[in-house]
Amino acid sequence: MKLTEMTIPEGLPIDGYGPGFFRIGGEVREGGALVALGRIAGWAGPEDEAPLMALAGRVDILLIGTGPTLVPLPNRLQSRLEAAGLGVELMSSPSAARSYNVLLAEGRRIAVALVPMPAPEA
Numbered sequence: 001m002k003l004t005e006m007t008i009p010e011g012l013p014i015d016g017y018g019p020g021f022f023r024i025g026g027e028v029r030e031g032g033a034l035v036a037l038g039r040i041a042g043w044a045g046p047e048d049e050a051p052l053m054a055l056a057g058r059v060d061i062l063l064i065g066t067g068p069t070l071v072p073l074p075n076r077l078q079s080r081l082e083a084a085g086l087g088v089e090l091m092s093s094p095s096a097a098r099s100y101n102v103l104l105a106e107g108r109r110i111a112v113a114l115v116p117m118p119a120p121e122a
Contacts, residue, residue: 011038011104014097014112019119022097035100036111043113046073049080055111056084061103063089065096065114093117 012025012035022033024040032043034051036059041051046066055062062081064073069092072078081088091099093114100112 011035011110012040013101013104014114017094017097017114017117020116022114022116030116032113032115034111034113043115045115046077049077052077052081052086052113053084056081056086058109059086059111060109061087061089061111063091063096063100063103063110063112065093065112066090067093067115068117 014035015023015026017023021028021030023029024033024035027040029040029042032045032048034041034043036055043051046064052062052064066073070090073090078088078090089096089099093116096112096114100110103110
């Protein structure tokens with residue numbers, strides 16, 4: 001398969017992921033991650049809504065990776081984020097990471113919050 005190299009104009013691309021970690025901008029981060037505005041922060045998952053709400057007015061699109069499968073957000077969080085002016089898209093974490101990189105390369109005002117992938121069962 002022929003691959004096309006992407007040029008990321010500004011921001012931190014997600015380089016990879018594995019059980020319990022993400023590699024973002026060349027740096028390995030254990031656990032959940034929030035990547036926005038050229039920074040990486042830890043993210044404890046959908047219950048950790050304050051850092052997501054703080055993105056209102058600063059990014060246009062917030063991708064939320066819910067782990068290996070798509071899971072609805074608790075407590076009407078998606079509705080509250082959208083009411084604050086954020087375009088919210090839920091998807092699996094691998095899909096969110098890929099979509100984030102594409103939108104970042106397009107120069108979009110994008111953020112991604114990612115729940116890590118679990119370790120494979122033995």
